Amino acid sequence: MNITIRRATERDKDFIITTIISAEKSGTDIISYCRIFSISEEKFRGLLSDILEEDIDGQELCISGYLIAEVNGCPAAAFCGWVEHENALPSSTIKANLLNHFLERDIIFQAAPNFKLMNEIDIARAPQTLQVEMSYTVENYRGLGLCGKLVNEHIRLKKQAGSPFDRVQVITFNTNRSSIRAYEKIGFQKKIEKQCTNNDIFNLLPSDTKILMEKALNII
Amino acid sequence: MNEQDILSHINGIFIDILKRNNLNIELSTSAADVDGWDSLTHMILIDKIESHFKIKFKLKEIMKFNNIGDMVLTIQQKLNP
Numbered sequence: 001m002n003i004t005i006r007r008a009t010e011r012d013k014d015f016i017i018t019t020i021i022s023a024e025k026s027g028t029d030i031i032s033y034c035r036i037f038s039i040s041e042e043k044f045r046g047l048l049s050d051i052l053e054e055d056i057d058g059q060e061l062c063i064s065g066y067l068i069a070e071v072n073g074c075p076a077a078a079f080c081g082w083v084e085h086e087n088a089l090p091s092s093t094i095k096a097n098l099l100n101h102f103l104e105r106d107i108i109f110q111a112a113p114n115f116k117l118m119n120e121i122d123i124a125r126a127p128q129t130l131q132v133e134m135s136y137t138v139e140n141y142r143g144l145g146l147c148g149k150l151v152n153e154h155i156r157l158k159k160q161a162g163s164p165f166d167r168v169q170v171i172t173f174n175t176n177r178s179s180i181r182a183y184e185k186i187g188f189q190k191k192i193e194k195q196c197t198n199n200d201i202f203n204l205l206p207s208d209t210k211i212l213m214e215k216a217l218n219i220i
Numbered sequence: 221m222n223e224q225d226i227l228s229h230i231n232g233i234f235i236d237i238l239k240r241n242n243l244n245i246e247l248s249t250s251a252a253d254v255d256g257w258d259s260l261t262h263m264i265l266i267d268k269i270e271s272h273f274k275i276k277f278k279l280k281e282i283m284k285f286n287n288i289g290d291m292v293l294t295i296q297q298k299l300n301p
Contacts, residue, residue, distance in 0.1 A: 054279065056279075056283065088284070088286045089283065089285075089286070090251075090259075092258070092259035093251060093259050093262055094283065095259065096259040096260065096262045096263045097262075097266070097279065097282045097283055098279070099263060100262075100263040100266050100267065100282075101279045101282065105267055105271070108263050108264065108267055109264070109267070112264055115260035115261065115263075115264075118260060119258060119260065122258070
């Protein structure tokens with residue numbers, strides 16, 4: 001079995017869209033963006049396509065932020081990585097700017113009440129940390145340790161590029177148990193757990209609890 | 221409209237959205253300085269500012285807004301081409 005890792009390109013757009021949607025669903029049928037903005041999955045796919053074409057770094061909706069693991073030449077897994085606040089803006093603001101640019105005004109204003117609820121479960125990403133987000137492995141290729149290989153390659157490439165960071169962080173839902181186990185296996189530990197006490201959160205997200213996990217680089 | 225006029229209009233929009241009457245936005249103010257100016261509120265603020273001044277920011281412009289001063293300068297350029 002030949003495993004290679006490479007940077008995603010525009011030709012991987014469909015695979016990246018599948019990655020984002022699978023990661024968003026976290027084993028449920030809920031896509032938070034669809035629920036928050038009251039848009040269909042089809043519209044969300046179109047929105048993702050538009051945003052990914054901009055390829056703006058520093059957040060998870062950027063093609064060139066992804067590494068792809070191929071098994072025998074077939075895309076088998078993907079994982080996004082960036083250094084938080086490496087450039088001028090935090091990832092959340094970059095993403096908000098992108099959504100704001102591509103979504104109609106009415107959709108944003110209608111979503112405003114949901115924003116307050118989302119804030120209750122928001123975990124801030126620490127500046128100058130390597131963030132990994134949106135991981136997906138095609139079912140046939142699970143159990144090969146591709147997630148860990150992708151994280152390690154993100155670390156290696158960012159270090160090689162001279163990015164200053166000493167920790168890697170990932171944010172996931174507490175219900176995403178297989179991912180949590182995979183992260184623990186490669187050295188991540190739970191650092192922050194945040195729960196929303198309002199049950200309406202289940203209308204927007206797959207879970208009411210988010211977890212930030214962290215891996216210190218000196219234990220690689 | 222000069223820099224101070226634009227700043228005053230923006231301050232009014234921030235007060236309206238963030239519901240904080242004592243807010244005093246300056247050119248050097250950034251999201252980190254204002255409680256409640258999170259990414260989701262940011263979307264509403266940008267939309268309100270665009271409709272208030274009847275302008276539309278380009279994506280590349282908005283990505284360069286490190287503080288209110290950057291935004292004011294862009295608005296000024298759009299209003300006084």
